[in-house]
Amino acid sequence: MTHTVDNQIVTANHLLSGEVVYLRADNSWSNAHSEAEVLTDKEAADARLRDAKKQGDVVISPYLAGTAMNEIGKPVPNVLRERLRTRGPTNRFHGKQVG
Amino acid sequence: MYAYTKFDTDFNSDRVAQFRDQVARRIDGSLSEEEFRPLRLMNGLYLMLHAYMLRVAIPYGTLNSVQMHALADIADRFDKGYGHFTTRQNIQFNWPKLQEVPDILAALAKVDMHAVQTSGACVRNVSADHFAGAAADEIDDPRPTAEFIRQWSTDHPEFAFLPRKFKFAVTGSPHDRAVTKMHDVGLRLLQDGDGQPGYEVSVGGGLGRTPMIGRTVRKFLPRIDLLPYLEAILQVYNELGRRDNKYKARIKITVHETGLEEITRMIEARFLQQRTRFDGSDQFLFDRIRGDFSAPDYRHGTCEDFQSARRLNPAFRSFTDTNLNAHKNPDYTSITVSLKTHGQTPGDATSSQMRALADIAARWSHNELRVSHEQNIILPHVHKNHVPAVFDALKKIGLATANIGLISDIIACPGMDYCDLATARSINVAQGIATRFDELKLEHDIGPIKLKISGCINACGHHHVGHIGILGLQKAGVESYQITLGGDGTENTAIGKVMGPGFAAEEIIPAIERLIYAYLDLRDNAQETFLQAYRRLGAQPFKAAVYQTQDKANAA
Numbered sequence: 001m002t003h004t005v006d007n008q009i010v011t012a013n014h015l016l017s018g019e020v021v022y023l024r025a026d027n028s029w030s031n032a033h034s035e036a037e038v039l040t041d042k043e044a045a046d047a048r049l050r051d052a053k054k055q056g057d058v059v060i061s062p063y064l065a066g067t068a069m070n071e072i073g074k075p076v077p078n079v080l081r082e083r084l085r086t087r088g089p090t091n092r093f094h095g096k097q098v099g
Numbered sequence: 100m101y102a103y104t105k106f107d108t109d110f111n112s113d114r115v116a117q118f119r120d121q122v123a124r125r126i127d128g129s130l131s132e133e134e135f136r137p138l139r140l141m142n143g144l145y146l147m148l149h150a151y152m153l154r155v156a157i158p159y160g161t162l163n164s165v166q167m168h169a170l171a172d173i174a175d176r177f178d179k180g181y182g183h184f185t186t187r188q189n190i191q192f193n194w195p196k197l198q199e200v201p202d203i204l205a206a207l208a209k210v211d212m213h214a215v216q217t218s219g220a221c222v223r224n225v226s227a228d229h230f231a232g233a234a235a236d237e238i239d240d241p242r243p244t245a246e247f248i249r250q251w252s253t254d255h256p257e258f259a260f261l262p263r264k265f266k267f268a269v270t271g272s273p274h275d276r277a278v279t280k281m282h283d284v285g286l287r288l289l290q291d292g293d294g295q296p297g298y299e300v301s302v303g304g305g306l307g308r309t310p311m312i313g314r315t316v317r318k319f320l321p322r323i324d325l326l327p328y329l330e331a332i333l334q335v336y337n338e339l340g341r342r343d344n345k346y347k348a349r350i351k352i353t354v355h356e357t358g359l360e361e362i363t364r365m366i367e368a369r370f371l372q373q374r375t376r377f378d379g380s381d382q383f384l385f386d387r388i389r390g391d392f393s394a395p396d397y398r399h400g401t402c403e404d405f406q407s408a409r410r411l412n413p414a415f416r417s418f419t420d421t422n423l424n425a426h427k428n429p430d431y432t433s434i435t436v437s438l439k440t441h442g443q444t445p446g447d448a449t450s451s452q453m454r455a456l457a458d459i460a461a462r463w464s465h466n467e468l469r470v471s472h473e474q475n476i477i478l479p480h481v482h483k484n485h486v487p488a489v490f491d492a493l494k495k496i497g498l499a500t501a502n503i504g505l506i507s508d509i510i511a512c513p514g515m516d517y518c519d520l521a522t523a524r525s526i527n528v529a530q531g532i533a534t535r536f537d538e539l540k541l542e543h544d545i546g547p548i549k550l551k552i553s554g555c556i557n558a559c560g561h562h563h564v565g566h567i568g569i570l571g572l573q574k575a576g577v578e579s580y581q582i583t584l585g586g587d588g589t590e591n592t593a594i595g596k597v598m599g600p601g602f603a604a605e606e607i608i609p610a611i612e613r614l615i616y617a618y619l620d621l622r623d624n625a626q627e628t629f630l631q632a633y634r635r636l637g638a639q640p641f642k643a644a645v646y647q648t649q650d651k652a653n654a655a
Contacts, residue, residue, distance in 0.1 A: 016126070016197050018150035057128050061146055079576050080524075081148070081515065088149055089516035091444050091526045094179055094194070095149045 008045045009036035009075055010052045011085065012062035020085045020096065021059060023052050029059060031096065033086045034074040038067060100161050100467060101246045101391045103211040110253075111208040114215060118142050119201035126198065141221060141259075143214030144200055147519050153195045154217040155207060159227035159245040159269070160188030160470040160477075162212075167457035167468055169210040171450040177203050182453065184438060184446045186510055186561055187266070188226050188470045189217055193517055221259055222252035222333075225267040228276045229471035232392060233433045233479040235425040238288050239296065241271035243389040244325070250384070251326055258333050262340030263348035265333070266305075273590065278472065280304045280313040280592040281564060283350045284332060289319060296322045302332060302362070303354030306558035310594045311351040316363045322385070324370070327377050331369035335362065395465035395480045397428055405483035408490075415490055417543075418501040423486075424477075432483055434464075436476040436493060437500040437508060441537040445511045445529050446474030448498075455496040463489050472561075473510055475503065505542045506550055506615070507533035510561050514554025514571060515578075523571025523578040524604075525554035531608045536615070545615060548629045549588070564588035566630045567614065568595040569607065580607040582614070584641060585633050598642055610645050617644030 010023035011033075021029040022036035030036065039045040045064050052062035068078035077083040088095020103111075121138050124130040130138075143154040155170070162170075170190055174182050177199050178192045185191055195203060207213055217224060225245040232240040248267055252258065258265075268282040279285025285301040298320045304313025320328055332350075339357060341347045347356075354362050409416045424433040436456065439445050448456070460468045460478055463485040469477035481489055493499040502508050509532060512518065514525030529552050536542050551565030555572075562568030568583035579601035586595030602610045615629075621640055622632045633641065642648070 013146055013150070018146065018194075018196060020149060056132050057126075060132055080573075080578065081521075084515060085148060089526075090524065091516050091530070092179075 006066045008039045008064045009067045010048050011065050012059035015060050036075050038075050115204045115208050140219035143217035150194045153192045155190045155214050156217050156224050157470050159242050160229050163466050164457040164461035166210045171453035174450040181449045184470050184474050186472050220261045222265045227269045229469045229477050235427045236274050237272045239271050241269035245269045246388050262342050275590040278588040285313050303351040305351040306563050308556045310563040312592050314359045327373035328370050330373045331366050335365045402483040408487040421501045422503045434478040435503045436498050439508050440500050441533045444526050452496045459492050504547045506536050506548050510551040512554050512560035521554040522573040523554050525552045563594045578604045613645045617641050
């Protein structure tokens with residue numbers, strides 16, 4: 001019996017650069033939140049997190065984050081922490097928000 | 100300041116080589132993250148919200164011009180051209196890349212710096228009064244003691260895996276600027292009746308989610324007994340400290356759960372055992388360290404330029420009214436350079452500002468700088484006649500703000516803009532408060548006040564000891580800021596009390612405004628500080644003003 005949860009994605013930081021990354025369905029990692037694979041039930045989410053943890057040579061500290069969906073079906077961050085991770089700090093024009 | 104011996108430089112370069120190898124093995128997969136994590140933490144490398152973060156040690160906040168130049172170079176070569184000075188007198192770089200960290204550590208080692216034990220469950224940077232060796236009210240310089248503890252605790256095999264982090268602070272003045280009573284172990288330099296040096300030892304202070312004031316376990320500890328006594332404390336902690344629950348693992352919980360009397364008994368018993376293992380040769384090392392901290396080669400000469408600049412230049416007079424601290428040499432002063440320019444990020448400096456500060460220190464402060472836990476830079480030894488030149492040089496780099504000790508001299512942690520642990524942003528609140536009171540031109544009227552902001556319950560912004568503290572939490576996914584009142588980090592240590600329900604991000608600055616207007620309204624006279632007024636009146640009238648309740652208290 002699958003449990004319904006809010007939509008989730010797997011996010012982590014890139015091992016070498018430290019940059020925030022998102023797990024795609026094909027097991028590659030994207031810099032863009034909108035490309036993350038969206039997981040709609042708990043079992044799938046836990047399974048994909050386990051998959052991410054096997055990629056310790058690529059990423060560090062993967063975890064599940066809730067996500068909202070926009071009008072064209074792409075995941076968009078729904079909490080401040082995840083919004084910040086998609087863009088960088090608000091006091092300096094640094095991080096992902098720079099092009 | 101302390102001069103590295105060959106032993107020290109060899110230790111540093113060996114450590115760099117060791118970490119370089121550990122990084123290589125992490126990258127090639129021979130080390131898992133679980134194996135690598137404690138090793139990288141012991142070398143100051145965190146993972147934060149957007150990137151790695153490297154915390155470089157500035158032992159007891161003291162560095163020289165060459166070292167400050169090196170930090171500027173690292174900021175440019177390996178980071179984004181700036182650094183953040185912290186509430187434990189260290190510096191943080193927010194954007195290092197893993198494979199470059201060994202090169203950063205190598206660059207640090209070239210100038211006798213490191214990132215050893217700035218994180219991890221071990222003894223961290225020993226902090227000390229930022230006016231050490233200069234302050235007029237000092238009994239003795241606390242830094243030889245701090246350096247002594249640094250060397251003793253670095254790579255100490257018995258204390259490399261404590262239940263949790265462990266922080267020391269040392270003050271050499273009865274005016275405690277090092278917040279010793281809010282550290283795991285606080286040391287206050289004293290002399291006994293015969294003039295013999297020693298310490299009052301307090302244990303179990305801390306901020307964080309359960310703030311506690313340190314308890315005195317020994318009123319006077321002779322200096323010759325320092326190391327065996329500290330070993331006894333750490334041994335008792337190692338034995339009793341909780342390893343089952345991260346939130347109950349600090350020694351403050353151990354003291355609380357064991358009781359002061361029992362833990363003092365245990366420490367004293369262990370101390371007697373440990374003392375037999377020390378043959379006194381550690382005192383030779385202490386004396387050699389002490390010799391490195393001799394007074395600067397003071398220059399002589401008139402202070403006329405200082406006096407006439409104060410007479411003729413209102414901006415200079417304002418700067419010297421707020422940013423100077425009395426020096427033991429009456430012809431000298433210590434200048435606090437504010438890293439709290441209104442609207443800027445508290446504690447940050449650009450690489451060009453760092454270089455300019457290094458050159459100013461080389462020219463006019465006997466080659467020495469300090470980092471204070473209040474996130475400012477100090478030029479400790481400036482002849483008064485040089486202060487006008489220093490002021491002009493600071494103006495050129497945008498670091499001449501005359502706000503030390505005023506409401507815009509805010510301690511703020513990096514908060515959710517950078518920190519993985521944060522529940523709210525803190526930098527924007529600090530900027531907003533500073534800008535607002537600058538606009539209102541009320542800062543000097545408000546007078547001395549310590550406002551501190553933490554972006555989560557870990558309290559790295561020291562909000563518990565702010566006269567006004569702000570704690571950034573999250574309620575239903577939205578930032579919510581709680582105000583605390585009446586904290587005090589001096590020898591009159593007090594933990595601030597929560598005033599009432601929290602405020603949303605757009606409400607917190609108006610709330611602080613109402614609080615300050617209430618103080619201006621309620622104070623006895625212009626000389627009564629915020630903290631004095633609070634202690635006289637209690638929270639009620641301030642609470643009424645901030646929450647605008649019907650029952651406005653009549654002033655007593």
